[in-house]
Amino acid sequence: MTQHPEESKHRTVVIVGGVAGGASCAARLRRLDENAQIIMVERGPHISFANCGLPYHLSGVIEERDSLLVQTPESFKARYGVDVRVLTEVVDIDRDAKTVELRDVDTDARSTLAYDQLVLSPGATPFIPPIPGADLPQVHVLRNIPDMDRILAACNDEQPAHVTVVGAGFIGLEVAENLEHRGIDVTVVEMAAQVMPNLDREMAAALSDACARHGVEVLTSTRVNAIEEDGERLAVQTLDGPTVATDLVVMAVGVRPAVELAKAADLTLGERGGIRVDETLRTSDPDIFAIGDAVEVTHRVTGQTGFMPLAGPANRQGRLVADIIGGLERTYGGPLGTSIIKVFDTVSACTGMSEGLAKRLDLDHRVAWISGSSHASYFPGAENITLKAIFDPTDGKLLGAQGYGRDGVDKRIDVLATAIAAGMTVDALEELDLAYAPPFSSAKDPVNHLGAVAAGMLAGAHPTIAWNEVAELGDDVKLVDVRTEKEYAAGTIPGAVNIPLDNLRERLDELDRDVPIVINCKRGKRGYLAVRILLQHGFEARNLLGGYCLWSMAVGDDR
């Protein structure tokens, strides 16, 4: 690591924004350069607070408000020797003079600050749809500590019986869960056809199911067009949906990158309206870097440009910019978009390319689903996990993965994210030597199983059908359910006949070799063997991946 003491003695780095990326950048830069003058300017009253923890203080799951304040301006200054200025806004950048104009939020006093390098980490602001009533005092957003304090005060003071959450992304669903924990009735209204639009539909369905089981109403494909006062309550009006009588509204329809400052300074914006940066996270001005939610990033797998308003990438971008300012040669490889959400007892997660995006991009791809156990099924506490792999049919390269379940989803998605980052093929997943003891996994981990199924598909040994292709099957296909008679009696796919797997070999003469067969079982495992038996006896057969469980979860209300 090359230090440039002569230079650095005089270097002044101004960082705009003191949360996530900004704070990481300041801390890392100090480690690299003890002599730089580092000034971190934050519009709000807090720096480096636990943004992602805010919903959990609404319920008391996170008991102490102060535990959300990871660093205070004072502690950060003492530790890192960074000049932290909260309640201070950067209102203008003079790129020629290399100065920024500061405004004291309380007093409106102005001052000017010179910089050698400027790092923009302005974040994003909650989007408020331009509908009547959005400005009512009972309508909240949740982005920072003051927002949280306001919602909490309203819950304590007004004791709302019902809250409407508009938007079913991370914040919307986490707020819904935590308000339900408080004993408040919650309705979530989502414009899209599913919750969590970054997840493929069956993954989102598992979250909707969790909401329903815990008494949270979710209205998808429903657009709020007005919020009206109705006596002491509110009426949330929707297009094509019911009017929801409620006491308090939390708007969580997404965020918009805070680009006003960058725009006013004539920095180049990207096609999606965020700050454009190169692979060193420099803006169109080489002395100005930008990181975090306001920046357009290039997805490592999809090559798509877009926003990735997540804490992990912001943190890594902050470190990387510090490294570059500190004289190290680094480039940003782009995020994989790995993300995870817990809603009540259910977890869904994704990494890399989704099936939905592969379809929209018209990319050649295949999809495998498996269902497995979080750990050895004979050891207490084992939970079902459903995983999917999106992979390249030409070389078997893993492009994306998603999963839902309760315990152990995070582990498998992290392993799959690592595999994607390494450019692994599905064959390599099958061979991964993962840690096994009964409390943690099975001798064949679900990730190994996923790799084996995908590899079998590639080898042509395992003809399959996806849950979302079942509805398109014509009458010329024979559906065979190979579960036990008891399982079959409890519910099956409409039209399926029952031939239990262990009787299949002796009952082959009940099937017609001229009629294509689609097999279903509980989770896809018995179906695989059934298909292998049928293929080798001259039948045309395909296995419904994920079986009846995945199909019924994913199709859900559409049945």
Place this chain on the structure above:
Amino acid sequence: MTQHPEESKHRTVVIVGGVAGGASCAARLRRLDENAQIIMVERGPHISFANCGLPYHLSGVIEERDSLLVQTPESFKARYGVDVRVLTEVVDIDRDAKTVELRDVDTDARSTLAYDQLVLSPGATPFIPPIPGADLPQVHVLRNIPDMDRILAACNDEQPAHVTVVGAGFIGLEVAENLEHRGIDVTVVEMAAQVMPNLDREMAAALSDACARHGVEVLTSTRVNAIEEDGERLAVQTLDGPTVATDLVVMAVGVRPAVELAKAADLTLGERGGIRVDETLRTSDPDIFAIGDAVEVTHRVTGQTGFMPLAGPANRQGRLVADIIGGLERTYGGPLGTSIIKVFDTVSACTGMSEGLAKRLDLDHRVAWISGSSHASYFPGAENITLKAIFDPTDGKLLGAQGYGRDGVDKRIDVLATAIAAGMTVDALEELDLAYAPPFSSAKDPVNHLGAVAAGMLAGAHPTIAWNEVAELGDDVKLVDVRTEKEYAAGTIPGAVNIPLDNLRERLDELDRDVPIVINCKRGKRGYLAVRILLQHGFEARNLLGGYCLWSMAVGDDR
């Protein structure tokens, strides 16, 4: 996938051993070849039982004995059409005639069976040290269901107040934990200087600590040389240790590969005495394959030949041999040796090359340790995790990783195992885009942190010292503890002076630039910043990785 129906119609595959690898092989082969005659011969009464679950039924953690019987001979036959012959021993192989001689264990009746391919999956047998008293009826082993039944019967009938477990490997420690759960006092006697000799010492120390905290006595560096009857009790005599008064002994000193059959058939054995196989898992006879605990494997990272008596590799080897017999082109890449153990509330795990082995092989390597949180520290239930990386100093390639903690160790070791399999460098670990939400991780996951520390070491930015180098420090080194006064007062490394990190910059004049400094803090994080400050002010300084916590855990009783 190429099918050879003409050939396969006549193919007879005999599999010797019906647990783990053998059963996996039979099931996979049936999927590939519906027409093969598959005969699975098992000496014991059960096939495909949950070997790794046995200790947990001793305590009732696994309540139902039957849940350990994953498949019965009948269910396996119905499902896979495999001719399963339990309580049947293969006593001889006639390689020229391609036949095996079977013996009925109950009746001693003999018969002959022809094979086209033979798969040896004989497993291993518990080693009983040749000491007086090892054959007493109160001395048990735990390898299979009848062994478990015997120990359970003895516990129920005799109500032992104290049990001695000889050997502190997987089975020994798991048996100790589960007997303690029953309310029995347990002493573990281990010949080596630490428990779990495949783990590096500090990882093993965490397990010893868990035993001590839960009232299980562990005697390391202690060799049992006799077991004597002493009235109604037993006296376990040790060399260089106490005599242990006990009621029951479980011998868990390791297993020996069951190679008698292979040896009698003149198949080549390896240098360690196991069955030698090539990369297609063929023995020296091309029609005879061997898998599982009896086989010598080549470690994927270390290149060392040895035994890997673990369920995961056995399972994958079984599948792979089935693939090869089924006509697929596959080779075995060797295991990484990934393994994990839970002892009470503590988990230790490893993958790839250990530090100990790197030292024994005199390989150029470096080691990084970090300590992090299983998930966001402000979210309930966060637990500390200590991770180490063993890496190549020339290219930064990850060679091995180990970890201990409570929650989330398994996830990080699986990510690191995947990274090793992919040939990743420590820099790449720093950039991994892992799934973050407060219940699962932090924006900077411990794996990212480990990668960052290792990368900083490689870049020369982070001079470090390991916990096991502290004892060798001479008087010419100044030890500085940068924790708070309160932390320092509660215990520190002997000789360390206290300068809290947040006061370091103003107290630099208390330190001598001519005296090398070693910094310690709680877990190594504050120490890193302290070292960065000191280096940039012209001091020579090194950071104690893992801090006081790792040092005091690892040094333990030696202090």
